Amino acid sequence: MARLPGLGPRSARRAVLHLVRRRGQLLGPLAEAMAEVARTARECVSCGNIATDDLCPICADPKRATGLLCVVEDVGDLWAMERTGAFTGRYHVLGGTLSALDDVGPEDLGLPRLEARIGAEAVTEVILALNATVDGLTTAHYVADLLEGRVQVTSLAQGVPVGGELDYLDDGTIGAALKARRRL
């Protein structure tokens, strides 16, 4: 349990204890659910999201065929976007970022598949929702160059986060927010 991301050894011990104490109600059903996921979970053949069918519920939903395609690094980022409720299109999960060091190339990230989807799904805009890290930005520039002239490519705005106070932000963020300032 301690190997789960986000659970320290102490929280893991408490979770195990809780499960063992209530093993009748919790442990049996949890084990069954995990076995079920292990048996049925796979990657959506279209976007890379977790699915129980060939297509994930998002790709299978005709209402989400809006022509907008949001590129994310991993399934956790897809969930983060979904939580906002602000995005109504479909996703493309890269499964990582380009990395010469770790020998991750364009094919590993399913970029040929992304290119194929643009025509097949009448995509009008590709939104790059990659992390604002060095690897994320490098990958964003690669994808933007790859798709240039074929489809409109946009990127999440960089700037001050909601609730952000200038005094607590790093210089790079303030500089980016100043550069990308907008008319009121």
Add this chain to the structure above:
Amino acid sequence: MARLPGLGPRSARRAVLHLVRRRGQLLGPLAEAMAEVARTARECVSCGNIATDDLCPICADPKRATGLLCVVEDVGDLWAMERTGAFTGRYHVLGGTLSALDDVGPEDLGLPRLEARIGAEAVTEVILALNATVDGLTTAHYVADLLEGRVQVTSLAQGVPVGGELDYLDDGTIGAALKARRRL
């Protein structure tokens, strides 16, 4: 010492101990410097920055008469902007935000003085660099309405901070970054 912002009781004790131990080298000169500041420090009559003359060094510098005026809540925010080295114009320090609850009105924030500066200093753009908090946003909208049609008013971009990972950002920030997405 424990009353200084940012110093907890424990750090304050350690600071005091350090000062007392090295009182010869540190405490005397520090006390002198503090007395000097207490005697000479005042508010810049133009922008509200801390100054030792009527005008602070920024207002007194003719190279900073760029027609850009950056509105900040307090002197700490001015310093945060200065640290980036990305802003070359002048400032206007409000000294707070509008607040009906605390009875802070436009005059308390020096808004008539801000209006006067726009003509007097040939200001072409007012950049609102207020905190992305409820009070900051309310104040930003008030100032934007006040100056509408008289000068271009812009605001720091909201979005993903530098180094930000989607999974760790709140929904509001991701939503704002999506809405303000820009072409690559």
